[in-house]
Amino acid sequence: MATEATTVKKAAVARKQRTRFQETWRRLRKNRWALAGLTMIVLLGLVAIFADFIAPYGYNEQNYFRILEGPSRDNFLGTDNLGRDVFSRIVHGSRLSLSIGFITTSIGLTVGGFLGAVAAFYGGRVDNLIMRFMDIILAIPGFIFAIALVSALGPSLTNLMIAVGINTIPYFARIIRSSVMSTKENEFIEAARVIGSSDLWIIFKHLIPNSLAPILVQATLRIGDTIIIASGLSFLGLGAQPPLPEWGALLSAGRGYLRVAWWMATFPGVAIMVTVLAFNLLGDGLRDALDPRLKN
Amino acid sequence: MSEKLLEIKDLHVHYETDEGTARAVNGINLELKPGECLGLVGETGAGKTTTALGILRLVPDPPGRITGGEILFRGENLLNKKEREMRRIRGNKISMIFQDPMTSLNPVFSVGRQIAENVSLHQNVSIKKGMSRAREMLELVEIPGSRVHDYPHEFSGGMRQRVLIAMALACNPALLIADEPTTALDVTIQAQVMEIIKGLMKQINTSLIMITHDLGVVAEVSERVAVMYAGQLVEIGPLRDIFTDHKHPYTIGLFGSIPDIDDRESTRLTPTKGLMPDAMELPEGCPFHPRCPEAMEKCSRETPQSVEIKPGHFVSCFLFS
Amino acid sequence: MLKYIVKRLISMVPVIIGVTFVVFAIMHFTPGDPATLLLGEEAPPAEVERMRERMGLNDPFLVQYGNFLFGLFRLDLGFSLTTGRPVFNEIANRLPATIQLAAAAILVAIFIGVIMGIIASTRQYTVFDGGAMFVALLGVSMPNFWLGLMMILVFSVFWNNTFGYVLFPSSGFGTLRHLVMPAIVLGTAHAAFITRITRSSMLEVLRQDYIRTARSKGLNERVVVYLHALRNALMPVVTMAGLRFGVLLGGSVVTEQIFAIPGMGRLLVESVRSQNYTLVQGIILTYAIIFSLVNLAVDLLYAAIDPRIQVQYK
């Protein structure tokens, strides 16, 4: 009987979520800015996937006859100090920056989500321990903490992602903790308990999906932030190493030639800004669509 | 000069929102003599607050807009006044006490400062001078003057309402609009606040528009009563007429079985069955007809005019025209 | 009030100790042997070993941490592995530049952010609102190192090419003219953030009943907005801006790098590159303490704005 009751309830919950999802989507579709953000993200994704077809040159294809040339028909964003095509490097770099954004956010999301859910679910000492630890991490300015981690792990693309990923853990832990806390009291969790589901199962099956809305918003906004942090570390030479065309690294290289080749530093920065802008637009739109009360 | 203090002619106020247009006030006519107390009653959403805000030209815009009519105050149309001139009237000649005392005082300024601000603005004195007036006003509403420097959160609801009264009356306005000054308070405090308002009205000869749900409150202070329904005044008349000889089917429903004017029991409005129509979807014709026990075929087509059935007693209903 | 400040300072201690542990642990596992670093690659192994012993590097981790913590209470953060000078002195030399830069940036940010936020909220749905919000969105999406390079490009390079002199110098520190570009670069993202919060907070406050009361008194709109509304709206702004101050501190590292400002951030990057782990450790700790102190200041500011909070302090 209990099982029957839960099935019914589960179905009801699923139905409610579907309509909530549809409702959100309906509101999101009305928001032109959010749609613009979404479109930009899709386009950027396509650029990253088809980089090899879009970029006229390879990312490390050097041409010593064309060093530091300004924008022209052949290299329409100019060339760098090794005669490489800046446009091609930016196009290839989109793969790196987007993956950094997604991977670091996923690290933060899974680890932070897990910690937050555990903290909320068990409460008491476990909660205290986990959350105090998160407080400690948050007490160190994020970018500086990432520098510390990279300096311990050594500068490389992988370590960069790990460092920035660890940085985002507390944000997700907090958000998931609070939304799990509020859904925990719901009846269907009780029902799941009654039929003897294991704790872990309950966390994954019920609590996390129910916290989806705030997570989605947070994740979208975080991706933008992590792209900025990661490119900042690369800019300082603590992230992606040459010849990788990571946008922050491109900027860093361009800095040395600012007086003679303005295009080297200008365009990679535009690429970062457009990408981050896209995620911010979508994130803001999602937040308003999921919780119209917050919108003014 | 006319002997009318306030005259509202065919006032219309609309709220234009994304969901549609709420016609909150639809052609109200009202008069008030100096020193007179008028009770304005009606169910929630009838448009009472909107009417009051209209008089002060404080209808929030957007979404609200005064779409038509005239508001004559001492013979001058307020709707034609410049914003600067309106500011000299607000809080000075016409004051308002709002519905919710808990949220109507600014939490970051002391109550004295908030009263003094009013005085200093309209009487061109320093805030410091204003503070001594604030002290006086607090004493008048039976709050120790020593508390002028306290902040709103240090006062109870009833006290805050009295502070608001003190603030509204600090410049001896010619007209006070009290928007449900007692609804948010508990019964004993309600009585206290009413006593204070009544006392002060006598003392400074101010006209009063008392907006309320509460027929008990109306009976206590008003000389005349206006009954509002879905943005229109369905019946206006002297207190005794409205309480004992009401004519409009809505008013009849309102009073139900309690015709006793001296019944001090607080008598909440108990309207006829059904709900008042939403201001966004007002029916054609008389807005009350869907609920009216006496509805005729004509009622759903035309809006009835107001008819004077006795001196000073007006009813808007086809039963009387 | 004083009691409250002391109480808050004491409550900071466990978090800071936590920070020391985390930072110490991270640095402990940093590759590279400090003793070798100190003595140079060519030093004989026996001497390196003696050095390790003297520096306590052969002790168990917890003992090392205990010593570090103990030193900390005497403001002893160890010695720089490259110069041999006390870490405390190295940091103290660099701290003023960083603080000046951060303070200038936050002033720029608050000034611009609050004004833009107010303009946007009082003219909701107009071009002013749309324009301010778009600019703010660009501001939060823009990496500050790029903005820095662009400003150098425009105000130092192009300006020099066109007018024959430099409007704002692109590197160095000391005069107000040197501070202009770094402060704007570092303050922009923060200004954009503050604009967004101020706007939404103001919109929320402007709907409150007490604002209607203020208007019903006949106050002019400027008094209503700047006196009655702003003071209430500032509370969430102050809190959020304080929490976000960590991002600003992070940004200062890059800004110092771009404009060659002799602050802690540049020292940090140099130390990371030279694996000068004692210095890295000390610098990170200093940043964390600054961040905590700023948030304490925010709490006190909050109390100054909101009388409801003051009660709790007595």
Ligand SMILES: Nc1ncnc2c1ncn2[C@@H]1O[C@H](COP(=O)(O)OP(=O)(O)OP(=O)(O)O)[C@@H](O)[C@H]1O
């Ligand atoms: N800001 C607003 N935006 C949109 N519609 C509004 C707004 N304020 C009021 N209305 C609508 O106008 C109508 C009249 O509202 P009003 O507040 O004047 O009623 P009321 O008689 O004062 O009610 P109550 O007794 O609850 O105070 C209602 O239908 C209400 O929904």
Ligand SMILES: [Mg+2]
């Ligand atoms: Mg009302």
